[in-house]
Amino acid sequence: MKPVRFQSWAEAGVIQVPISMAPPLKKVNSYMLRGSEGITVIDPGPRTEETEKEWKEVWRELRIQPADITSIVITHHHPDHFGLAGYLQSLTQARVYMSERAYEEAERMWGSGSVVNEALPALFQRHGMPADWLNQLPQHMRGFISQVKPFPEITPVTEDSSILMGGRRWEPIISGGHAPGHMSFYERSKKIMICGDAVLPQISPNISLVPDSESDPLQSFIEGLRRLGRYDVNTAFPGHRSPFDYFNERVRLLTQHHEQRLQRMEQLLQEEPLTGFQICSTVFGTKLGIHQMRFAMSETLAHLLELVRQGRAAMEEKDTGGEIRFRALQQSYKIL
Numbered sequence: 001m002k003p004v005r006f007q008s009w010a011e012a013g014v015i016q017v018p019i020s021m022a023p024p025l026k027k028v029n030s031y032m033l034r035g036s037e038g039i040t041v042i043d044p045g046p047r048t049e050e051t052e053k054e055w056k057e058v059w060r061e062l063r064i065q066p067a068d069i070t071s072i073v074i075t076h077h078h079p080d081h082f083g084l085a086g087y088l089q090s091l092t093q094a095r096v097y098m099s100e101r102a103y104e105e106a107e108r109m110w111g112s113g114s115v116v117n118e119a120l121p122a123l124f125q126r127h128g129m130p131a132d133w134l135n136q137l138p139q140h141m142r143g144f145i146s147q148v149k150p151f152p153e154i155t156p157v158t159e160d161s162s163i164l165m166g167g168r169r170w171e172p173i174i175s176g177g178h179a180p181g182h183m184s185f186y187e188r189s190k191k192i193m194i195c196g197d198a199v200l201p202q203i204s205p206n207i208s209l210v211p212d213s214e215s216d217p218l219q220s221f222i223e224g225l226r227r228l229g230r231y232d233v234n235t236a237f238p239g240h241r242s243p244f245d246y247f248n249e250r251v252r253l254l255t256q257h258h259e260q261r262l263q264r265m266e267q268l269l270q271e272e273p274l275t276g277f278q279i280c281s282t283v284f285g286t287k288l289g290i291h292q293m294r295f296a297m298s299e300t301l302a303h304l305l306e307l308v309r310q311g312r313a314a315m316e317e318k319d320t321g322g323e324i325r326f327r328a329l330q331q332s333y334k335i336l
């Protein structure tokens with residue numbers, strides 16, 4: 001059977017185009033909106049031979065010429081969203097709209113001067129990750145470079161500027177924690193939110209501590225949820241999985257999930273001081289591939305740093321520059 005290449009959400013004026021990506025997610029949602037200003041593509045997906053082919057099939061089925069695409073809008077810098085932007089720009093001459101902060105982050109991760117391949121293993125090592133995991137990181141990280149090249153020329157977007165897509169004005173909302181400078185877009189007349197990975201149904205978006213980037217990503221993520229939760233949303237179009245109609249409820253559940261996770265880690269630390277990797281192994285297990293282990297470790301560290309920021313835990317290092325352990329600062333509270 002021929003795979004379904006797109007789905008039209010006529011009421012919202014949005015075409016959903018699922019594009020292939022690596023497991024476990026397997027698909028990222030790209031969206032297309034048509035208006036008199038031309039066609040906008042939101043988050044075209046990672047660049048691989050397969051995704052280039054998928055886009056050509058979509059254009060053929062929809063009878064679109066590449067030159068009909070006048071805007072490419074990127075929610076955040078992750079390869080599964082930003083990857084094809086530069087390649088599509090070379091085919092279409094479209095403008096690529098993105099927040100300056102998100103572009104900066106793409107440079108930090110995959111630009112020519114990137115030091116993330118050394119900095120990330122060094123950070124994880126200080127938090128107790130064993131060598132057999134650390135050794136897999138540089139090759140794993142290098143694997144993304146071909147998915148994001150070439151970089152596009154961007155037109156920076158700020159929260160003060162609205163953006164025209166599908167003949168309607170959308171308000172950008174910038175949030176962090178999953179990715180710095182992440183943009184969601186809200187359309188007031190139909191109460192539609194295009195939310196990238198800031199809010200996902202079923203999945204809890206990964207909270208990423210990245211060296212030399214946001215210093216407290218969990219706080220920044222929760223602050224983003226608080227702001228996004230103020231919008232009255234009928235339908236949300238997420239970066240993964242299907243569009244959904246319980247956006248405000250989902251925002252509440254994600255906020256609650258992270259508070260519960262903070263409590264769980266705090267309880268583990270009340271038993272004994274632990275490294276980030278020990279906590280990560282207890283909470284997420286170790287039967288993970290390197291990709292998921294990197295996400296699990298980044299997320300664990302984001303939570304532990306939030307406990308420190310809130311005065312619920314302290315960090316101590318054995319020697320200067322040595323292994324770091326976290327210790328609980330507050331007495332255990334037991335319900336008797």
Ligand SMILES: [Zn+2]
Nearest residue numbers: 076078179197
């Ligand atoms: Zn993402």
Ligand SMILES: [Zn+2]
Nearest residue numbers: 078080197239
């Ligand atoms: Zn994603």
